[in-house]
Amino acid sequence: MNALILVDLQNDFCPGGALPVPGGDEVVPLANRLQSRFDVVVATQDWHPAGHLSFAANHPGRQPGESIELDGIPQVLWPVHCVQDTPGAEFHPALDRSRIERVFQKGTDPRIDSYSGFFDNGRRRATGLAEFLTAHGVADVFVCGLATDYCVKFTALDAARLGFKTHLLAEACRGVELHPGDIQRAIDEMRAGGVVILA
Numbered sequence: 472m473n474a475l476i477l478v479d480l481q482n483d484f485c486p487g488g489a490l491p492v493p494g495g496d497e498v499v500p501l502a503n504r505l506q507s508r509f510d511v512v513v514a515t516q517d518w519h520p521a522g523h524l525s526f527a528a529n530h531p532g533r534q535p536g537e538s539i540e541l542d543g544i545p546q547v548l549w550p551v552h553c554v555q556d557t558p559g560a561e562f563h564p565a566l567d568r569s570r571i572e573r574v575f576q577k578g579t580d581p582r583i584d585s586y587s588g589f590f591d592n593g594r595r596r597a598t599g600l601a602e603f604l605t606a607h608g609v610a611d612v613f614v615c616g617l618a619t620d621y622c623v624k625f626t627a628l629d630a631a632r633l634g635f636k637t638h639l640l641a642e643a644c645r646g647v648e649l650h651p652g653d654i655q656r657a658i659d660e661m662r663a664g665g666v667v668i669l670a
């Protein structure tokens with residue numbers, strides 16, 4: 472069985488949102504078209520409380536894009552984004568949700584960020600995605616969505632580490648590119664981590 476993981480196709484990561492990924496909305500029609508090719512479709516959703524410590528606004532004097540350490544883990548500070556029950560946290564309105572069997576929310580603990588759809592950044596808690604895929608007999612995982620250099624990368628790397636045959640649908644991803652070259656470096660890291668990069 473194969474599975475498509477749709478990563479964080481949310482309003483705040485699209486142009487006009489709080490943490491816009493350039494061209495983020497362009498992947499929505501691709502994601503819609505891809506779904507029919509897979510046995511299982513799941514989605515991840517960045518889902519932060521307003522007091523989340525990945526938000527620069529919750530660190531007086533800090534600006535988005537700066538890096539700090541949070542509980543011993545490096546943390547990029549972001550604009551306030553994907554706050555639970557706000558429009559920015561909703562899926563893009565054009566996303567076809569009819570085949571999404573389960574949504575895995577992440578980033579709910581205010582003290583730790585969660586880029587991967589499987590675990591938080593400290594691997595303290597699992598979302599249940601791995602067990603869900605295993606229970607559905609999934610061996611092959613295909614990842615697309617936002618953002619290539621953060622949540623897509625960590626989701627794909629964890630999938631590969633967990634033993635799923637993991638593929639990146641690169642055309643259906645867009646990245647933040649906070650620093651020039653971040654997207655290419657992310658793709659190189661995924662390839663080195665055993666992820667098969669597909670155009």
Ligand code: VGL
Nearest residue numbers: 479517549617618621622
């Ligand atoms: C993401 C930064 C902060 C992502 C989520 O979905 O890639 N990036 N939160």
Ligand code: ZN
Nearest residue numbers: 517552553578
């Ligand atoms: Zn986030």
